[in-house]
Amino acid sequence: MPVKTYRDALKAAMAEEMQRDESVVLLGEDIGVYGGTHLVTNGLIDEFGPKRVIDTPIAENGFTGAAIGMAMTGLKPIVEMMTWNFSFLAADQIIQNAAKLRYFSGGQVSVPLVIRGPNGGGVQLSAQHTHSLEGFYGHFPGLKVVSPATPHDVKGMMLSAIRDPDPVIFLEAGALYGTKGEVEDGDYTVPFGKARVAREGTDISLIGYGRQVNLLLRVADKLAEDGIEGEVIDLRSIRPFDSETIVASVRKTNRAVVVQEQWRWFSVASEVAAIIQEQAFDELDAPVERVSGAEVPAPYARNLELAAFPSEQQIIDAVQRVLYRVATTSATTR
Amino acid sequence: MATTERQGRKSRSTSARKAADRAKANGKEAGQPPRVKNDALLDLYRKMVEVRLFEDAAQRGFRTGKIGGYLHVYSGQEAVATGFLHEYREGDRIITAYRDHAHALLLGSEPKAVMAELYGKGTGLVKGKGGSMHLFDVANGFMGGYGIVGGHIPLGVGMAYSLAYRKTGGIVQLFLGDGAIHNGAFHEAANLAGLWGRDGLNPTLFVIENNQYGMGTSVERSTAMTDLGSKFDSYGIEHEKVDGMDLEAVLDCAHRAAERVRESGKPFAVEALTYRLVPHGAADFLEKYRTKEEIREWRQRDPIGLLERTLLERDAADEDALKAIRETAKARSDEAVQFADESPDPDLTELTTDVYAGEMHVPAAGSGIGE
Numbered sequence: 142m143p144v145k146t147y148r149d150a151l152k153a154a155m156a157e158e159m160q161r162d163e164s165v166v167l168l169g170e171d172i173g174v175y176g177g178t179h180l181v182t183n184g185l186i187d188e189f190g191p192k193r194v195i196d197t198p199i200a201e202n203g204f205t206g207a208a209i210g211m212a213m214t215g216l217k218p219i220v221e222m223m224t225w226n227f228s229f230l231a232a233d234q235i236i237q238n239a240a241k242l243r244y245f246s247g248g249q250v251s252v253p254l255v256i257r258g259p260n261g262g263g264v265q266l267s268a269q270h271t272h273s274l275e276g277f278y279g280h281f282p283g284l285k286v287v288s289p290a291t292p293h294d295v296k297g298m299m300l301s302a303i304r305d306p307d308p309v310i311f312l313e314a315g316a317l318y319g320t321k322g323e324v325e326d327g328d329y330t331v332p333f334g335k336a337r338v339a340r341e342g343t344d345i346s347l348i349g350y351g352r353q354v355n356l357l358l359r360v361a362d363k364l365a366e367d368g369i370e371g372e373v374i375d376l377r378s379i380r381p382f383d384s385e386t387i388v389a390s391v392r393k394t395n396r397a398v399v400v401q402e403q404w405r406w407f408s409v410a411s412e413v414a415a416i417i418q419e420q421a422f423d424e425l426d427a428p429v430e431r432v433s434g435a436e437v438p439a440p441y442a443r444n445l446e447l448a449a450f451p452s453e454q455q456i457i458d459a460v461q462r463v464l465y466r467v468a469t470t471s472a473t474t475r
Numbered sequence: 476m477a478t479t480e481r482q483g484r485k486s487r488s489t490s491a492r493k494a495a496d497r498a499k500a501n502g503k504e505a506g507q508p509p510r511v512k513n514d515a516l517l518d519l520y521r522k523m524v525e526v527r528l529f530e531d532a533a534q535r536g537f538r539t540g541k542i543g544g545y546l547h548v549y550s551g552q553e554a555v556a557t558g559f560l561h562e563y564r565e566g567d568r569i570i571t572a573y574r575d576h577a578h579a580l581l582l583g584s585e586p587k588a589v590m591a592e593l594y595g596k597g598t599g600l601v602k603g604k605g606g607s608m609h610l611f612d613v614a615n616g617f618m619g620g621y622g623i624v625g626g627h628i629p630l631g632v633g634m635a636y637s638l639a640y641r642k643t644g645g646i647v648q649l650f651l652g653d654g655a656i657h658n659g660a661f662h663e664a665a666n667l668a669g670l671w672g673r674d675g676l677n678p679t680l681f682v683i684e685n686n687q688y689g690m691g692t693s694v695e696r697s698t699a700m701t702d703l704g705s706k707f708d709s710y711g712i713e714h715e716k717v718d719g720m721d722l723e724a725v726l727d728c729a730h731r732a733a734e735r736v737r738e739s740g741k742p743f744a745v746e747a748l749t750y751r752l753v754p755h756g757a758a759d760f761l762e763k764y765r766t767k768e769e770i771r772e773w774r775q776r777d778p779i780g781l782l783e784r785t786l787l788e789r790d791a792a793d794e795d796a797l798k799a800i801r802e803t804a805k806a807r808s809d810e811a812v813q814f815a816d817e818s819p820d821p822d823l824t825e826l827t828t829d830v831y832a833g834e835m836h837v838p839a840a841g842s843g844i845g846e
């Protein structure tokens with residue numbers, strides 16, 4: 142199978158669908174002439190022209206709203222948020238219109254819209270440019286929220302996203318654009334609401350998504366040296382959510398640690414932990430632990446930033462506690 | 476006068492020329508004596524050179540991995556902030572976006588503390604927490620650098636209301652880019668400024684740093700109405716243009732504009748036509764959106780080069796004096812770099828301070844177990 146970067150797999154999905162379907166258009170800042178800030182759309186303006194690859198002014202609220210209007214009337218727009226940090230300016234359009242239009246129009250209106258771009262931190266962009274918004278967007282009924290971690294998934298999930306009749310929040314991990322993996326040629330889709338077992342194991346379920354999946358795989362390798370077999374679950378999709386795969390894994394391992402870069406309070410990991418205790422309480426041998434970012438706006442300095450995100454060691458420590466290999470205090474209510 | 480002669484030397488009709496002509500038509504009147512005396516002008520030359528060399532050093536710091544994140548430097552635009560901030564009076568407030576190093580330095584921030592911030596050190600202007608995009612020096616009137624395009628504009632308008640409400644006599648200088656003007660935040664805030672200014676409650680001096688591009692998108696590709704000053708017409712705010720490469724023109728315009736805002740409590744806007752001689756950010760190397768020739772043409776109008784010629788023509792300085800100024804400035808920027816390099820990282824306890832006023836427990840990263 143051909144090997145591609147995450148970036149190229151993503152671009153291939155969009156380009157191939159644009160060839161197949163004339164109603165697909167791209168909008169965003171500097172996606173055309175400039176080539177895309179992260180080069181995801183590089184060259185597409187040459188192939189498809191400025192009517193289908195629309196460079197916009199810096200007006201997130203306006204062009205996202207306009208894309209919703211396009212989606213309501215026969216187009217399938219893909220909006221690039223240069224980074225998801227700028228989506229707050231468009232949040233009104235996304236939440237108040239895109240998410241709810243089908244409902245408050247009594248089903249008369251569809252919004253087949255994809256909003257995509259890089260999300261998450263790790264390169265010292267500091268407070269205003271570092272957010273992981275899975276929990277934030279995952280909160281709103283009417284939106285679908287996905288976070289693919291591999292080149293294979295990013296292509297298949299982008300094709301699912303474009304063909305989806307509802308608005309999709311497509312959260313790419315900026316840190317993964319250059320990572321490589323096997324990607325099928327041609328048309329295939331990866332469905333939403335289906336988690337992936339990235340590594341099988343029997344002793345503990347390690348649950349994450351996006352760039353944390355690679356971190357979890359590294360942790361699992363380390364744990365294996367110690368005789369602990371971790372099962373790594375890549376959620377892939379935040380809403381709809383695949384409780385089945387999670388619960389099946391916990392039934393097997395009886396233990397779980399959930400890892401995320403975002404803040405702990407009211408987060409994806411909180412939801413995962415709640416689902417596990419609702420659906421697999423009797424199977425649990427220990428409380429579920431959540432390993433998250435520090436509850437602070439992202440700092441700039443390298444040492445502070447490293448301290449603000451979950452580390453391998455923190456995950457290993459959490460695993461040791463959940464396996465009762467170290468003394469532990471009970472989970473705090475903070 | 477000098478400006479006219481300088482422009483007369485260039486015969487080609489370039490975009491740089493056109494910008495200057497456009498500004499002339501609206502800006503300063505010919506035949507006026509220079510507002511700033513020679514020695515003061517020489518001092519402003521020194522400031523501009525210090526800013527340029529600081530930015531050069533910052534770019535080197537970025538390339539060698541000492542500086543992380545985003546780095547946006549001001550090279551080419553120095554005359555704008557230098558001219559406008561010359562009108563700064565104690566009690567004024569200054570606010571801008573992320574291209575903010577020059578503003579901090581010109582308002583009197585220590586270059587060492589600014590460089591240390593870029594290096595992410597505990598001795599930085601904001602303790603290493605904000606980085607290049609978030610310089611603040613409230614004691615010097617600098618209310619900050621902001622990373623979300625357009626996001627700071629309403630803040631500036633609110634500050635102006637506050638200054639007028641409290642009868643402080645201060646004004647706000649609100650710097651924004653040509654790209655930011657197409658953002659909703661600008662239009663909502665400008666309307667408020669016009670409205671509140673009708674009652675003398677909005678001394679905001681809007682300074683549009685029109686460097687022709689927002690990242691890779693030119694003004695022409697951003698709006699069908701490229702006369703950016705005219706955006707203010709809708710909100711009842713008067714405006715003019717100035718050649719932002721010509722320090723004397725900026726000084727003159729800034730003086731009139733600041734006086735008028737201070738006296739009236741009403742907002743006023745200036746579109747300064749300038750150019751970014753460097754890529755948008757230090758990490759950008761491809762510049763598919765503009766040509767080498769264009770950059771070369773604008774380089775002819777480098778504000779520092781233009782000012783040098785003026786100073787020499789007027790015998791305000793000779794080559795040796797200018798060289799001495801450049802050398803001193805270089806030494807200052809070297810010192811700043813050395814200080815930044817040798818400074819300690821922020822203390823790890825800083826991670827969880829400044830989230831709220833006073834004491835409030837902030838969980839650290841990890842699981843929160845056993846804290």
Ligand SMILES: Cc1ncc(C[n+]2csc(CCOP(=O)(O)OP(=O)(O)O)c2C)c(N)n1
Pocket residue numbers: 170199201223227230574622623624625651652653654655656684686688689690755
């Ligand atoms: C709301 C928002 N959208 C996009 C960006 C990404 N971005 C950073 S700078 C920039 C261009 C801004 O151009 P302009 O206002 O002209 O300022 P300049 O960089 O030219 O000084 C863009 C699009 C951002 N920071 N904030």
Ligand SMILES: [Mg+2]
Pocket residue numbers: 652653654684685686687688689690
């Ligand atoms: Mg600009």
